[in-house]
Amino acid sequence: MTGLQNPSLTPAEELIFGRLQPSLTCLAELDDVCLEFESETGARVPLLGGPPQGHHIPFFIEDSGARVHLYFSGRTATERHLLETTVRTLLEKLEVEKREELLLDELGSNWESLEALYEISTDVLRFGDVRQALSRLIERLTSLQDGLAACLFINRNSRLEPLTASYEQPAVIEWSDLGAITTPIQESRSVVINDPAARATGDGSLPWDTATSLAAAPITSQRQTVIGLLLVWRNDQRYILDAPFSRLLEAITHQASMLLESDRLNRTMLENDRLAKEIEIASSIQQTLLLGNAPKMASMEIASFSSASQQIDGDFLDFLQHGDAVDVMIGDVMGKGIAAALLGAATKSQFLRALANLAIRRGGLPSPVDIVRRSASRLGERLISLERFVTLCYARFDPVQRTVDFVDCGHTGILVHRKNSRETFFLRGDDLPLGIYLTDEWHQHTADLMPGDTFLLFSDGVTETRRPDGELFGDDRLMECLENWSSLGPDLLLEKIRQATDLFRDGGSQTDDFSCIALRIPVGDRNARLTCHQTAFPAELDQLGAFRDWLREYAAGLDAESLARLDAATVEAFVNCVRHGALPDGNAPVRAAVHGYESHLTIDLRHAGPPFDPMSVPPPSFDGSRDGGFGTFIILRSADEVVYSREGGENLISITIMRR
Amino acid sequence: MNLTAEVIDNVSVITVPGETLDAGSAKDFKSAMAPFLTAGARLILDLSQLKFVDSSGLGAMLSALRQLNGMGGDLKLCGMNKPIRALFELVRMHRVFEIFNTREEAARSWSTDSAKI
Numbered sequence: 001m002t003g004l005q006n007p008s009l010t011p012a013e014e015l016i017f018g019r020l021q022p023s024l025t026c027l028a029e030l031d032d033v034c035l036e037f038e039s040e041t042g043a044r045v046p047l048l049g050g051p052p053q054g055h056h057i058p059f060f061i062e063d064s065g066a067r068v069h070l071y072f073s074g075r076t077a078t079e080r081h082l083l084e085t086t087v088r089t090l091l092e093k094l095e096v097e098k099r100e101e102l103l104l105d106e107l108g109s110n111w112e113s114l115e116a117l118y119e120i121s122t123d124v125l126r127f128g129d130v131r132q133a134l135s136r137l138i139e140r141l142t143s144l145q146d147g148l149a150a151c152l153f154i155n156r157n158s159r160l161e162p163l164t165a166s167y168e169q170p171a172v173i174e175w176s177d178l179g180a181i182t183t184p185i186q187e188s189r190s191v192v193i194n195d196p197a198a199r200a201t202g203d204g205s206l207p208w209d210t211a212t213s214l215a216a217a218p219i220t221s222q223r224q225t226v227i228g229l230l231l232v233w234r235n236d237q238r239y240i241l242d243a244p245f246s247r248l249l250e251a252i253t254h255q256a257s258m259l260l261e262s263d264r265l266n267r268t269m270l271e272n273d274r275l276a277k278e279i280e281i282a283s284s285i286q287q288t289l290l291l292g293n294a295p296k297m298a299s300m301e302i303a304s305f306s307s308a309s310q311q312i313d314g315d316f317l318d319f320l321q322h323g324d325a326v327d328v329m330i331g332d333v334m335g336k337g338i339a340a341a342l343l344g345a346a347t348k349s350q351f352l353r354a355l356a357n358l359a360i361r362r363g364g365l366p367s368p369v370d371i372v373r374r375s376a377s378r379l380g381e382r383l384i385s386l387e388r389f390v391t392l393c394y395a396r397f398d399p400v401q402r403t404v405d406f407v408d409c410g411h412t413g414i415l416v417h418r419k420n421s422r423e424t425f426f427l428r429g430d431d432l433p434l435g436i437y438l439t440d441e442w443h444q445h446t447a448d449l450m451p452g453d454t455f456l457l458f459s460d461g462v463t464e465t466r467r468p469d470g471e472l473f474g475d476d477r478l479m480e481c482l483e484n485w486s487s488l489g490p491d492l493l494l495e496k497i498r499q500a501t502d503l504f505r506d507g508g509s510q511t512d513d514f515s516c517i518a519l520r521i522p523v524g525d526r527n528a529r530l531t532c533h534q535t536a537f538p539a540e541l542d543q544l545g546a547f548r549d550w551l552r553e554y555a556a557g558l559d560a561e562s563l564a565r566l567d568a569a570t571v572e573a574f575v576n577c578v579r580h581g582a583l584p585d586g587n588a589p590v591r592a593a594v595h596g597y598e599s600h601l602t603i604d605l606r607h608a609g610p611p612f613d614p615m616s617v618p619p620p621s622f623d624g625s626r627d628g629g630f631g632t633f634i635i636l637r638s639a640d641e642v643v644y645s646r647e648g649g650e651n652l653i654s655i656t657i658m659r660r
Numbered sequence: 661m662n663l664t665a666e667v668i669d670n671v672s673v674i675t676v677p678g679e680t681l682d683a684g685s686a687k688d689f690k691s692a693m694a695p696f697l698t699a700g701a702r703l704i705l706d707l708s709q710l711k712f713v714d715s716s717g718l719g720a721m722l723s724a725l726r727q728l729n730g731m732g733g734d735l736k737l738c739g740m741n742k743p744i745r746a747l748f749e750l751v752r753m754h755r756v757f758e759i760f761n762t763r764e765e766a767a768r769s770w771s772t773d774s775a776k777i
Contacts, residue, residue: 541684548680548712564743571714575683624726624756627719634715637750 008043011360013066016094017045020068023090024048033072033083040065057084062095130259135164137259138230141252142166147234149207152219152256154228163228167207177206178231181216185229190217190250194240208233213241217253219260230256292318299324299399300522303490305498306515314340315459315513316348320355322365324400327355328517330411330457331392334433340388347390347434351375368394369444372407376434376442383435391433393457397449399521404447404455409433412460415475417482419452419523419640420660424479451599452640452658454486454493455519461512465501473504484619484633487642490518492615499615523640523658524599531596536589539578539607547574547592554594555601559660566601566657569638572631573605573653581609581651600640602656612651614644661688665696665703671767672696675706681717690720697724701733704766708739713747725757734758736766 009017017037024047027033032054035047047068054073061067070087072080134152142148151165153173160177162170175182184191192215208214211233219228230253234241294302306315314333319326329351333340354374358366366374372394383389395406395414406414408429417424427447432439458478465473477500485496494516501514533554537543548567555566577590588608595602614636620629636642641656665672674696681689696703705721707713725735738760740748748754760766 544682544684545680560742561746564746567712567743568714568747571682571712575714575716578683620751622752622755624722624753627723628715630715630718630751634747634750 008041009037009039009045012064013037013039016061016064016066017047019094020090021047023094027083027086030072030083032074033070035087036069036071038067038069044069055080057087059087059091061091131164133259134256137252137256138164138166141232141249144248145234145239147236147239148232149211149234150230150232151207152228152230154219154260155226160228171206173206178216181214181229181231185216185218186226188218188220188224188226190246190253191215192241192243192246211235212237213239215241215246215249217246217249219253219257221257221260227257227260229253291316294517295319295321295326297321297324297326300326300397301490301520302326302517303494304515304517305494306513307510308513314342314344315461315515316344317457317515317517318348318352320352325396325398326519327368327394327396328457328519329392329394330459330515330517331390332411332459332461332513332515334389334391343383343386343388343390347375347379347392350379351394354378367444368396368405368407369442372409372431372442373440376409377440379434380438384438386435389433389435391460393429395455395457397455397519397521399449402449404449405444406447407431407442407444409442410436412458412463415456415458415479415482416447417454417456417479417486418450419454419486419658420450424483426475449521451521452523453521454482454490456482456493457517459513459515461510461514462497462501462516464512465505465514466508466511467504468506468508473501477504484636486518486520487636487639488614489641489643490520493518495615523656524597526597529595529597532593534591534593536591537574539581539588539590541575541578543578543590544571544574547571547590550592551594551603554596557659558601558657562657562660565638566603566655569635569642569655569657570603570605572634572638573603573655576612576631576635577605577607577609577651577653580612581607598659600656600658602641602654604652604654606647606650606652608650611646612644614642661685661692663689663692663696668767669771671702671704671770673704673706673763673767675708676710679710680712680714681707681710681720682712682714683716686716686720689717690723693720693724697727697731697733699731699733701728701731702770703728703733703735704763705735705737706739706763707737707741707744710744711741713744715747715751718747718751718753722753722756734770736760736769738763738766 020037024035027035027048031049034049034052036052037045037047039045052069052071054071057070059068059070068087068091070083072083075083138150138152142150149166151167151170152163153160154163158175160173160175162172175186178185180193181191192213194213196212204210208231212235214231214233216229216231218226219230221227230249232241232249291306294304302319304317306317314335315331316333317328317330319328329348331344331347333344333347335343351371354371355366358370358374379390391410393406393408393411393414395404397404404414404427406427406429409431410433413426413428415424415426427445429443429445431442456478463473463475463478478497481497481500482493485493488496497516531554535550537547548571551566551570555563558566574590581588581590591606593604595604614632617632618629620626620633635655639655640658643654645652645654661677663674663677665674676689678685703724721735721737728735736758739762740759745754748757748759758766758769760769
């Protein structure tokens with residue numbers, strides 16, 4: 001987000017445009033296809049390809065005056081249809097994303113709604129029975145304002161059966177009894193009607209026939225089909241049901257949907273206890289509201305992993321990519337259950353709002369400390385009144401400036417493993433969590449970011465993983481994981497951390513949320529290869545000397561320490577090729593290539609043999625009880641990057657060492 | 661591989677020949693070591709000729725150490741260059757082996773041990 005790039009677009013349109021553009025890259029290879037964005041005022045901005053000619057199909061973007069125009073020439077009827085469907089699907093996806101964000105935004109902006117929801121969720125947890133929980137939900141909802149009445153209907157055999165209601169003896173109704181509401185609900189949209197004339201009123205036999213305002217929201221199953229609705233109404237012309245109320249209703253039906261869904265799961269799997277249901281609900285909130293997806297970037301590799309515990313504590317994380325840089329936010333709400341999860345969602349949304357507001361006002365990207373200050377000023381008092389606090393780390397990784405700017409509010413810090421100096425250390429700030437004191441004092445710290453660095457952000461659930469004897473996993477074991485596995489890259493590193501903590505837990509249950517983000521800065525530019533030498537060696541152990549001599553010739557320029565690591569890693573890899581590459585008709589040769597780059601050397605070894613998975617190798621024993629099992633460990637620890645892959649039925653191991 | 665031992669005060673010092681002890685030579689080394697692994701033997705491996713050791717070479721030394729320890733003997737190491745020392749530290753074998761700079765220091769360690777007793 002670097003301010004407005006297209007002055008002819010409104011900020012809202014700019015947002016749609018920015019979202020749309022990356023998703024259209026799937027059409028970029030079709031050179032005769034052109035897409036244009038048209039703003040409400042008629043200004044046109046090219047989205048893809050050009051110039052506009054041939055067939056023309058306009059698309060409207062819902063809830064805005066903006067349009068997208070598709071142009072293409074030639075093509076068969078089927079191709080045309082496919083193209084049209086693709087664009088339509090992309091626009092619909094955008095629409096869904098927008099609605100989700102709006103919901104979050106409203107929840108974050110309207111603290112009263114959030115507090116109500118928060119109390120409701122806390123309450124709902126106390127009831128084991130879904131009907132009881134739902135009727136409590138209705139009771140709380142109707143007590144929010146005077147004169148509200150509500151009923152929750154479930155679709156059975158194409159009729160609507162009341163499951164719970166705020167009034168006595170609710171009756172089964174037909175879909176058609178709902179009048180103008182029927183269509184939007186069946187299409188999974190919520191609806192508010194404040195003008196009685198706008199809906200076909202019934203004959204006065206139904207309780208809401210005389211209502212002045214009426215709102216309804218659909219209840220959907222996990223497969224997104226409508227399984228019922230929540231209807232709320234009031235008979236008092238002085239009040240209307242407004243948009244925030246409608247959002248609150250959506251949030252509540254979202255919860256009702258999850259309650260019903262998990263109840264269904266419960267009944268199909270009787271061994272599921274109530275706890276499992278809670279996890280189901282809370283992880284559903286977590287998946288939809290709390291966890292952002294790690295972006296795919298050329299300037300760095302990012303992976304994230306999160307798993308909800310039996311007592312969700314509301315871990316949340318998010319990413320915001322801008323150019324080659326990325327902002328990462330990770331946080332943890334103190335407290336448990338759905339309530340904590342919702343609070344996490346509200347905090348996250350507050351940060352996104354703060355960022356957007358500051359960016360629009362200043363026409364540029366605000367600094368992490370400004371984002372934290374603004375969010376904290378809006379959250380602090382409310383968190384204090386709820387007696388909750390939130391630990392959080394907001395960090396900006398900029399590989400161009402080679403800096404990490406971060407604000408650490410009582411979170412776990414950022415763990416760094418630097419290949420260049422082979423050091424592992426923490427970056428920490430000393431600000432307090434949000435919700436402890438009201439303060440404007442927040443501190444931003446700046447640290448170096450270097451090629452080959454791996455950064456790890458995590459929740460305390462990782463280091464507080466507990467062994468049955470009470471011992472904690474701790475910082476040291478996490479640092480060791482980082483040192484042992486970071487050369488395999490963020491994805492496999494996180495998988496290894498999970499494996500290690502699972503192993504450590506030794507069958508015990510996960511009591512905390514577990515979130516982890518890993519970022520790796522590439523060792524250098526892989527497109528600028530300077531040299532390449534290839535040869536093949538018979539797959540015999542007595543070839544080790546010849547292999548080392550050959551490699552040394554092309555490894556000139558490496559310092560002694562790097563050369564020793566190159567030696568250690570490649571010899572182990574060569575030996576593995578010989579030992580595990582046996583074929584029935586004798587060993588195929590080991591083919592070696594050394595690629596020289598300005599910043600690093602990469603050695604490829606290819607050999608036939610069964611597929612090899614480095615993740616399946618057990619850790620070595622360090623007590624001297626076994627002679628072997630060190631090979632893979634030595635490779636991963638000595639090299640700066642290691643990639644194991646399979647190419648044309650062969651194993652390929654690529655070992656990279658940086659020039660220092 | 662031919663190994664010869666120089667005996668000083670009941671301690672045998674074996675200089676490992678060649679520049680490398682790796683997967684290509686570890687097997688030879690193990691069989692050449694076998695005659696020296698006797699009950700109660702005190703051995704010092706002098707590694708000062710070696711420029712490179714890999715995990716197989718390290719494993720061969722580890723095997724000798726375990727056999728000796730099982731028979732009331734001991735094996736100490738000396739004369740490691742920097743990369744070999746780094747490899748030992750990486751797999752934490754510096755905590756399993758007693759490592760000295762010179763053969764004299766290694767030999768002396770036995771006499772100080774017995775002096776303590």
